[in-house]
Amino acid sequence: MEKLNIMLVGVGGQGTLLASRVLGAVALKKSFDVKVSEVHGMSQRGGSVVTYVKFGSKVYSPLVEKGDADIIMAFEQLEALRWVEYLKDGGKMLINDQKINPMPVIIGKAKYPENIIEKVKENYNNIVSIDALKLAKECGNIKAVNIVLLGLMAKSTHIEKDVWIEAIKEVVPQKVLDINLKAFEAGYNS
Amino acid sequence: MKKLMLGNEAVARGAYEAGVTVAAAYPGTPSTEITENIAKYDEIYSEWSPNEKVSLEVAIGACIAGARSICSMKHVGLNVAADPLFTASYTGVNAGLVIMVADDPGMHSSQNEQDSRFYARASKVPMLEPADSQECKDFVKQAFEISEKFDCPVFVRLSTRIAHSQSVVELGEKVDFKLKDYNKDFNKYVMMPAMARKRHVEVEKRMAALREFSNTSEINKIEWGSKEIGVITSGIAYQYAREVFGDVSYLKIGMVHPLPEKLIADFAKEVKTLYAIEELEPFIENQVRKMGINVIGKDLLPVVGEYSAQLIKEKVFGEKVETKTLINDVVPVRPPVMCPGCPHRGMYYVIKKLKLTVSGDIGCYTLGALPPTECMDTCICMGASVSAAHGMEKARGKEFGKKTVAVLGDSTFIHSGITGLIDIVYNKGNSTVIILDNSITGMTGHQHNPTTGFTIKGEPTRQVDLVKLSNAVGVDRVKVVDPFDLKEFEKIVKEEIEADEPSVIISQRPCALLKDVKFEGPLKINSEKCKMCKMCLKIGCPALVDKGEFIEINDALCVGCELCTKLCSCAAIEKAGDNNGKA
Numbered sequence: 001m002e003k004l005n006i007m008l009v010g011v012g013g014q015g016t017l018l019a020s021r022v023l024g025a026v027a028l029k030k031s032f033d034v035k036v037s038e039v040h041g042m043s044q045r046g047g048s049v050v051t052y053v054k055f056g057s058k059v060y061s062p063l064v065e066k067g068d069a070d071i072i073m074a075f076e077q078l079e080a081l082r083w084v085e086y087l088k089d090g091g092k093m094l095i096n097d098q099k100i101n102p103m104p105v106i107i108g109k110a111k112y113p114e115n116i117i118e119k120v121k122e123n124y125n126n127i128v129s130i131d132a133l134k135l136a137k138e139c140g141n142i143k144a145v146n147i148v149l150l151g152l153m154a155k156s157t158h159i160e161k162d163v164w165i166e167a168i169k170e171v172v173p174q175k176v177l178d179i180n181l182k183a184f185e186a187g188y189n190s
Numbered sequence: 191m192k193k194l195m196l197g198n199e200a201v202a203r204g205a206y207e208a209g210v211t212v213a214a215a216y217p218g219t220p221s222t223e224i225t226e227n228i229a230k231y232d233e234i235y236s237e238w239s240p241n242e243k244v245s246l247e248v249a250i251g252a253c254i255a256g257a258r259s260i261c262s263m264k265h266v267g268l269n270v271a272a273d274p275l276f277t278a279s280y281t282g283v284n285a286g287l288v289i290m291v292a293d294d295p296g297m298h299s300s301q302n303e304q305d306s307r308f309y310a311r312a313s314k315v316p317m318l319e320p321a322d323s324q325e326c327k328d329f330v331k332q333a334f335e336i337s338e339k340f341d342c343p344v345f346v347r348l349s350t351r352i353a354h355s356q357s358v359v360e361l362g363e364k365v366d367f368k369l370k371d372y373n374k375d376f377n378k379y380v381m382m383p384a385m386a387r388k389r390h391v392e393v394e395k396r397m398a399a400l401r402e403f404s405n406t407s408e409i410n411k412i413e414w415g416s417k418e419i420g421v422i423t424s425g426i427a428y429q430y431a432r433e434v435f436g437d438v439s440y441l442k443i444g445m446v447h448p449l450p451e452k453l454i455a456d457f458a459k460e461v462k463t464l465y466a467i468e469e470l471e472p473f474i475e476n477q478v479r480k481m482g483i484n485v486i487g488k489d490l491l492p493v494v495g496e497y498s499a500q501l502i503k504e505k506v507f508g509e510k511v512e513t514k515t516l517i518n519d520v521v522p523v524r525p526p527v528m529c530p531g532c533p534h535r536g537m538y539y540v541i542k543k544l545k546l547t548v549s550g551d552i553g554c555y556t557l558g559a560l561p562p563t564e565c566m567d568t569c570i571c572m573g574a575s576v577s578a579a580h581g582m583e584k585a586r587g588k589e590f591g592k593k594t595v596a597v598l599g600d601s602t603f604i605h606s607g608i609t610g611l612i613d614i615v616y617n618k619g620n621s622t623v624i625i626l627d628n629s630i631t632g633m634t635g636h637q638h639n640p641t642t643g644f645t646i647k648g649e650p651t652r653q654v655d656l657v658k659l660s661n662a663v664g665v666d667r668v669k670v671v672d673p674f675d676l677k678e679f680e681k682i683v684k685e686e687i688e689a690d691e692p693s694v695i696i697s698q699r700p701c702a703l704l705k706d707v708k709f710e711g712p713l714k715i716n717s718e719k720c721k722m723c724k725m726c727l728k729i730g731c732p733a734l735v736d737k738g739e740f741i742e743i744n745d746a747l748c749v750g751c752e753l754c755t756k757l758c759s760c761a762a763i764e765k766a767g768d769n770n771g772k773a
Contacts, residue, residue: 047526102524110522
């Protein structure tokens with residue numbers, strides 16, 4: 001693998017940061033050069049957030065550009081639609097089928113597009129959708145949506161499962177580790 | 191040992207390895223995590239100061255007393271700290287002093303896009319600019335050496351994408367830095383005119399020596415490739431340029447002030463076409479032009495916003511990236527919103543109902559300017575809400591003042607709202623100031639401040655009593671009220687705006703994201719009881735969804751704060767009885 005460009009897109013508060021940290025730990029374990037670009041501050045508060053993770057032999061810019069993402073993990077349907085153009089030809093998108101209405105929709109100034117997953121699947125080849133919220137709930141905490149999605153993603157890379165589990169153990173706080181390991185398995189086996 | 195680190199975390203590590211023992215800061219995105227990470231080292235005394243000016247003064251005092259010291263702030267924080275900065279440039283240091291300043295191109299979380307490099311030039315303080323986390327650590331260590339060698343504070347400038355990107359860092363050993371002797375030296379540290387005149391001469395000598403250092407130091411380096419194109423660049427722009435230009439020649443500037451003029455001239459001679467690639471202002475470019483060298487830069491590239499490799503490619507080579515839009519749905523924007531359970535929501539509901547003019551400030555509550563609340567009229571800088579409300583009243587008279595309130599957070603009030611309040615009392619104003627006391631500094635990610643009762647290290651400390659403080663500066667009308675008690679809150683606001691004297695309302699309820707804030711879990715709407723009056727939607731909570739035929743509560747978002755139940759006229763909002771798997 002020469003390089004891997006990953007994007008995590010979602011709504012502030014969904015745990016994209018933690019997931020990106022696990023990805024960074026995975027890259028380091030595999031001795032790749034890696035950069036992870038995060039969003040903090042104002043835009044984090046329930047806004048549209050994007051985190052970039054780039055692996056490779058040498059990484060310069062931390063940003064993934066339009067048409068250059070190998071994998072996009074979308075934590076929410078509308079965010080999947082917003083960022084799908086960043087996929088490269090043959091790139092893969094994993095979509096959590098959760099919906100969170102943005103404020104313009106809540107106040108009736110805009111409409112939440114219908115049948116997003118169907119449309120994305122019609123137009124792009126490598127799209128997988130999953131009810132990560134349900135799986136996370138079954139594992140014991142809806143906040144584990146991020147790790148369920150990581151599990152799903154892990155399966156679609158060539159990186160060994162053990163490496164992922166080690167990375168989760170390093171990054172996730174001890175007291176929620178068990179729930180998150182369960183969540184990883186749930187995503188991996190879904 | 192190699193570790194993946196945020197730029198900010200690497201700065202903290204650099205400070206640790208350099209033997210820093212005093213660190214002070216006021217939180218501000220994108221600089222906050224520097225001092226949060228420094229606080230994890232037991233060897234370093236660290237503090238959240240009330241504002242950036244105080245934090246820089248603490249660091250100046252510490253460095254004069256002999257300790258390597260570091261002070262960190264965001265770009266606009268440097269405006270606040272500018273006063274001590276310009277004179278610390280004259281006094282110089284005893285042990286090293288490093289000032290971290292983080293710019294925010296693209297304004298991810300800021301009110302302006304100012305370029306801090308001009309402060310380095312104006313204050314005659316050298317400035318380094320790292321391009322990844324490894325350099326963040328290395329440059330901070332080097333900055334301490336430069337500071338002590340040239341007897342001056344040293345800036346290290348970050349931008350959001352450096353501060354908030356993680357990359358690989360090779361950890362080093364901590365140097366054994368002993369506290370330097372403290373010797374009284376009033377010619378150096380007492381800046382009265384007679385002494386300052388002599389120090390200014392020293393400052394100019396130092397700048398000449400630093401210009402020479404910049405030419406020879408390896409912090410500025412040439413990476414030779416094809417000489418058809420030469421690129422002068424620094425910081426994050428270097429990373430983008432490497433992707434765009436590929437195998438050409440680069441002069442990577444690590445010291446942006448003073449620039450290595452000789453090195454630049456030598457580099458420019460060797461290459462056919464010269465570019466200066468830098469975000470924000472043409473800081474490097476204009477100095478290169480002044481040397482009589484032709485360079486391409488801002489004639490093609492914007493001074494506005496954040497760069498990316500794609501943007502540079504487009505502007506410099508005219509290469510548009512073709513992406514096909516396959517799905518034609520309009521994708522609604524998703525601006526940030528106040529969280530479910532946020533205490534500010536109750537306060538804004540009342541203010542909107544009373545149709546007040548709101549002189550606003552910097553914090554999570556600035557989100558109240560956006561729909562659906564749309565309550566805030568102004569937001570200028572930290573603390574401006576209080577003084578600007580006073581100005582509004584003086585401009586338009588008492589009656590206008592009675593329809594106006596200042597709104598600001600607890601931390602912002604301590605930062606620089608208190609001086610505005612003193613102004614109101616002293617100059618016979620009548621303004622009403624609402625202090626949002628949510629027990630934490632919220633927007634920057636939960637830092638303690640003088641009103642929370644805890645230090646940066648989580649140690650209990652004496653807490654500033656906002657009621658007594660307001661009383662002490664001469665405000666007799668001080669009310670404390672829970673913003674979720676909507677009736678009481680409305681009653682108090684009405685009383686206080688009517689009063690012919692200044693008042694302070696402390697809107698007290700902890701941030702919903704704090705660990706010890708527990709709600710009883712999501713609510714649901716009983717459709718048999720709901721009469722679709724839609725009153726609940728007036729609070730603008732993202733968990734309440736208008737489905738047209740009915741209203742639904744998104745149970746993944748709802749925390750169960752029950753603010754909406756207070757507006758529901760038919761008692762249709764009930765506990766869902768499902769706690770999302772949480773114990």
